[in-house]
Each structure stands twice: as C-alpha cells, then as structure tokens.
Amino acid sequence: MTGLVLKGVGSFYTVLADDGTRHVCKARGKFRQERLSPIPGDRVEFMPGDPEGYLLSILKRRNQLIRPNIANLDRVIIVLSASVPQPDLLLCDKLLIACEINDITPIIVINKCDEQSDAAAIAEQYKDTGYKLLYTSAHEKTGLDELFVAMKGHICCFAGQSAVGKSSLLNALIPGLMLETGGLSRKTDRGRHTTRHAELIPLEDGTVLVDTPGFSLVNVAEMEPEELCNFYPDMRPYLTGCKFPGCLHITEPECSVRDALSLKKLDKQRYQRYVQFIDELEERKKHRYD
Ligand SMILES: Nc1nc2c(ncn2[C@@H]2O[C@H](COP(=O)(O)OP(=O)(O)O)[C@@H](O)[C@H]2O)c(=O)[nH]1
Ligand SMILES: [Mg+2]
Ligand SMILES: [Zn+2]
Numbered sequence: 001m002t003g004l005v006l007k008g009v010g011s012f013y014t015v016l017a018d019d020g021t022r023h024v025c026k027a028r029g030k031f032r033q034e035r036l037s038p039i040p041g042d043r044v045e046f047m048p049g050d051p052e053g054y055l056l057s058i059l060k061r062r063n064q065l066i067r068p069n070i071a072n073l074d075r076v077i078i079v080l081s082a083s084v085p086q087p088d089l090l091l092c093d094k095l096l097i098a099c100e101i102n103d104i105t106p107i108i109v110i111n112k113c114d115e116q117s118d119a120a121a122i123a124e125q126y127k128d129t130g131y132k133l134l135y136t137s138a139h140e141k142t143g144l145d146e147l148f149v150a151m152k153g154h155i156c157c158f159a160g161q162s163a164v165g166k167s168s169l170l171n172a173l174i175p176g177l178m179l180e181t182g183g184l185s186r187k188t189d190r191g192r193h194t195t196r197h198a199e200l201i202p203l204e205d206g207t208v209l210v211d212t213p214g215f216s217l218v219n220v221a222e223m224e225p226e227e228l229c230n231f232y233p234d235m236r237p238y239l240t241g242c243k244f245p246g247c248l249h250i251t252e253p254e255c256s257v258r259d260a261l262s263l264k265k266l267d268k269q270r271y272q273r274y275v276q277f278i279d280e281l282e283e284r285k286k287h288r289y290d
Contacts, residue, residue: 002059004208005042007199013038013055015046016202025053039064040200040210041071041155063102068198068212073102074154077147079109081164082117082135088161089125093273095159096131097220100231107150108133111165114140125267128234138168148173148207155200157210174203225281229257232274234266248278 003017008027015023025046027038036058038044043059061071078095080087092108099106108126110119114137123133132150136143147169158166167179201209226246229235235249241256242249249257260266 001048002043002045004200004202005038005040005044006202007040008038008197012052013044015044015053015055017046017048021048023048023053024051025049025055027055031055039069039071040198041073043072063104065102068157068210070155070157070198070200070210072155073104073157073210075105075107075151075156077107077109077151077156077158077169079111079158079160079164079166079169080122081161082110082112082119082122083115084112085161085163087118087122087164089122089269090273090276091161093270093277094220096129097228097231097277100233101220101223105154106131107147109136109143109147109169110134111136111138111169113137113142125270128266130233136165136169138165138172141172144169144172148205151207153206155208155210170209174209177201221284223281225278225285228274228277228281234270235260235274238266250275250278 001017001019001023003015003023006014006016006022008014011027013025013027015025017023023046025044025048030036031038038055038058042061045056045059047053047056063073064071065073076095076099078092080089080092087110096106098104108131110117110122110133113119113135119135123135126133134143134146134150136147138144158170160166163182165181167181171177171179171181199211201211203209225248229239229249235257238256238260241259242252243254244252247255247257249255257266261268261271
C-alpha cells in the first residue's frame, strides 16, 4: 500500500493510507543501514500488519525542510497583520524566497482586516509577483472560504511573525482544534519547539496541516548574490534584458530590472528590500572563509 507519514515516534510511524485508513508501521533495519529516516510528509510504500506493519520504501521527496522537519510541503501560508503588529515585510520576502527555493506555493494572507487597515498598501507591493493574496479576519470569519479552497488537498504550513493571527486562523478554519491564541511564550510551547517533532493533521477534505507554525529560512543564507533575483517572480520577466551577465540590478549600467523599476513596473519598496538582502549576502560571502 502507499500512504503519507503523519508522525514518527522512535521507530514507529503513523501512516495515512491512500484509502483513508491509519496504520502504525515500523521502519526496519534497512532504513537504518541506508541512513534513511522517514519524516512527516513522506509518501511511503508499506505493508500493513497487526499490531504494526512495516515501511518498505520512501518515495522520492519533492522537498525537505529542516524546521519543521518535514517533506513534500506544498503550501506555506504567510500571515501578515493589517494592523498590529506592523507587518514585517522583510520576513515576508524571505519566506517567499524560501518558498521559491523549495518549490512551495506561497499564499499571502493579510489578516485582521476587521481593524483599521493597511491591507491595500501591503497588497500593492506584491501585485506583480503573481502570488495569491487573500484578505481575512479570523475574528469576523471573513475570507476563510477562499483560504480553505487555496489549501485544499495540499500539505500546508502557516508561517509569519508572532501575534499576526496564525493560531486564530487555524482555529477558525478547523473548529475543535482549539490552539491557544494570544499567548506568545507559554512554557510548554517553547518546550514543544525544541523537543517535539512536527506532526501532520489530515482534515476531512484532504488538506493536511503541519501542526506547528514556523518555517525554515536556512537555504536563503547560502546562495550567491547574483542568484537572488531568480527567486523574484516579479523581476523574472526582465532578467534576460540586462547587459551584464551576473547583473545584481543595483549599480550596473543597462539594467532591465532598474529600467522596469523606473517605469514603475516593479514595486520600489520590495526592490529596496531586495537590495538589503544583496548587502546581507555579500557581507556573509566576505566572511564565509573567515
Ligand atoms: N482584530 C483581530 N484580531 C485578531 C485576529 N486574528 C487574531 N487576532 C488577535 O491577535 C492576537 C494574536 O493572535 P494569535 O492567533 O495568537 O497569533 P499567532 O501568534 O500568529 O498564532 C490575539 O489576541 C488574537 O485574538 C483578527 O482577524 N482580527
Ligand atoms: Mg500561535
Ligand atoms: Zn540588471
């Protein structure tokens, strides 16, 4: 049979079979010998059994994230607040880059739209990216149907700053989940992040949620500065027009990206954050062999 690994405890894995049944399976010696460790999100072949079955093989992973340690993530829902806390768009852009690197489809959600809101100004900065952007209020339960449709059938993880409403959105989407909201650093919460592994929660409509919000940015740190522009869908149409190969689109002459910028075909604030990332990457590169 084939199925999806929901969680692993020791060498026991909970597998959701494609027919909807759940099975506990053991990873036997072969996995240890080959240094293969199944993780939540893995598609596996397994042999069901009583009291437990066993895993036969792990199908090829589309991506693998380190934090949370999961495979085959399809969607990251990047939550921003339209009011407080002020949206950290630098973080948002980094999450978007991480999605591009890992072949994950991001969905930008502007929550708290029931309050006095900057939603339109935020949306403006992302209008040339092609990313899906939704307006929600977890309190008034607006925009949730659209969000649910965008998530449907996919493995999804929420990401974003503290207090933007990730837990509230999850609670509104899934009655009965009852995540604690508004409490930032509950002691057990912190313990959870360090000691517990991620677990997937399958919903009735085929959507699968990662139980802990958070999403790794590690890969962003490791690229060459001239690669960065490839992860900006809004810049992509202009990249072939620059005169110099390896153009960073900052000071080089005859740069199509900067031409597009001066024609307002690219958002200036998002471009300024791009320049900031380039600085960070170059700084890091300088110290790489220190
Ligand atoms: N006005 C308003 N407040 C919200 C909304 N969603 C969440 N909040 C509040 O924002 C605070 C943080 O929410 P929480 O879900 O814990 O955020 P998280 O840290 O991202 O999980 C709580 O006090 C929530 O009640 C919303 O749509 N509108
Ligand atoms: Mg929360
Ligand atoms: Zn250029």
